[in-house]
Amino acid sequence: MPTDDNNFKSFPCHGYAVHSATSPLVPYNFERRALNPKDVLISIEYCGVCHSDIHQAHNDWSCGRYPMVPGHEIVGLVKAVGEQVTKFAVGERVGVGCMVDSCRACDNCLAEEEQFCLKHMVMTYNDVEMDLKTPTYGGYSDCIVVDEHFVLRMPENLDPASAAPLLCAGITTYSPLRHWGVGPGYQLAIVGLGGLGHVGVKIARSMGAEVTVLSTSPEKASDAEMFGAHHFVDTGDPLALPKLHDCFDVIINTMPVNFNLDLYLNLLKADGALISVGMPAQIFSFNPFSLQMKRRSLCGSFMGGIAETQEMLDYCGEHNITAEVELIHPDDINQAWENIIAKKARYRYVIDCHKIGEQR
Numbered sequence: 460m461p462t463d464d465n466n467f468k469s470f471p472c473h474g475y476a477v478h479s480a481t482s483p484l485v486p487y488n489f490e491r492r493a494l495n496p497k498d499v500l501i502s503i504e505y506c507g508v509c510h511s512d513i514h515q516a517h518n519d520w521s522c523g524r525y526p527m528v529p530g531h532e533i534v535g536l537v538k539a540v541g542e543q544v545t546k547f548a549v550g551e552r553v554g555v556g557c558m559v560d561s562c563r564a565c566d567n568c569l570a571e572e573e574q575f576c577l578k579h580m581v582m583t584y585n586d587v588e589m590d591l592k593t594p595t596y597g598g599y600s601d602c603i604v605v606d607e608h609f610v611l612r613m614p615e616n617l618d619p620a621s622a623a624p625l626l627c628a629g630i631t632t633y634s635p636l637r638h639w640g641v642g643p644g645y646q647l648a649i650v651g652l653g654g655l656g657h658v659g660v661k662i663a664r665s666m667g668a669e670v671t672v673l674s675t676s677p678e679k680a681s682d683a684e685m686f687g688a689h690h691f692v693d694t695g696d697p698l699a700l701p702k703l704h705d706c707f708d709v710i711i712n713t714m715p716v717n718f719n720l721d722l723y724l725n726l727l728k729a730d731g732a733l734i735s736v737g738m739p740a741q742i743f744s745f746n747p748f749s750l751q752m753k754r755r756s757l758c759g760s761f762m763g764g765i766a767e768t769q770e771m772l773d774y775c776g777e778h779n780i781t782a783e784v785e786l787i788h789p790d791d792i793n794q795a796w797e798n799i800i801a802k803k804a805r806y807r808y809v810i811d812c813h814k815i816g817e818q819r
């Protein structure tokens with residue numbers, strides 16, 4: 460960890476990178492930029508392992524930049540601040556999610572939807588800064604430098620390791636639940652009980668919806684109930700979904716793989732919405748009749764703005780919502796990725812970044 464708080468010097472950083480779409484994560488040393496006046500240096504404590512880290516590393520979305528240091532569910536302590544930083548002080552516990560900058564001047568940025576920036580939304584890793592050339596490196600590392608606008612305040616009552624996944628899984632599910640006004644009286648289905656899905660169940664339950672989990676893993680039924688789901692449906696049973704036609708106001712699909720869209724659209728009531736937040740690499744197709752005959756909507760949602768992300772963190776603090784996590788040593792990240800692909804994760808791996816560079 461850097462101890463040098465001289466604002467004119469860059470900070471040595473130790474992390475893990477993939478060097479191609481087919482190579483494993485290996486230790487990688489690089490530098491974080493010297494602090495600009497609005498920058499915050501964060502000593503990373505924990506970083507969640509998101510399924511999209513694997514998609515990015517394997518170049519499933521055809522936009523891989525290497526070397527790539529993944530990780531966008533970052534929690535840490537403020538180690539130093541630039542001279543114009545007003546939001547944070549040294550020692551505070553903070554978070555960084557999926558983005559670290561945007562133009563801040565376009566219509567979407569001004570509407571606090573920086574994730575939809577019309578110029579360039581800078582992703583936390585596998586992207587370039589606003590200068591369009593400096594690569595961004597993520598949270599599988601021991602420190603990061605981020606402009607204070609894109610740094611979040613972590614609720615003090617939440618366990619920092621379990622709260623890390625809120626920075627992606629939390630906001631990705633909270634934002635559509637809020638946008639579509641899900642609350643008491645709503646029949647909500649969540650497809651997939653993984654990293655995103657299990658946090659979505661907890662948040663939706665706390666908002667007062669009647670929550671049904673649709674999952675291919677019947678062994679997760681008791682977990683679904685523990686997270687707050689009222690009902691669990693094993694979608695491997697071919698008779699299960701046809702019984703649920705016209706049942707739901709909103710369905711949130713968290714699955715990172717392709718599935719039969721018509722089958723799920725037909726589970727919606729009239730005017731219902733199927734919202735996709737999982738990010739499969741494949742193209743979907745569907746029968747337009749599945750929408751038209753009941754005036755249904757097929758929608759997508761992508762993260763949330765910074766203000767909404769802070770709102771989500773505060774909300775999770777008030778309702779004591781965190782992810783179910785398994786803390787791992789940094790050397791075990793490759794194994795964790797294999798477990799995620801094999802659907803063995805229960806439910807989010809979180810890297811203990813204190814241990815980066817430590818002998819076991």
Ligand SMILES: [Zn+2]
Pocket residue numbers: 509510511512531627628
């Ligand atoms: Zn993510």
Ligand SMILES: [Zn+2]
Pocket residue numbers: 561562563564565566567568569575576577578579
């Ligand atoms: Zn913008």
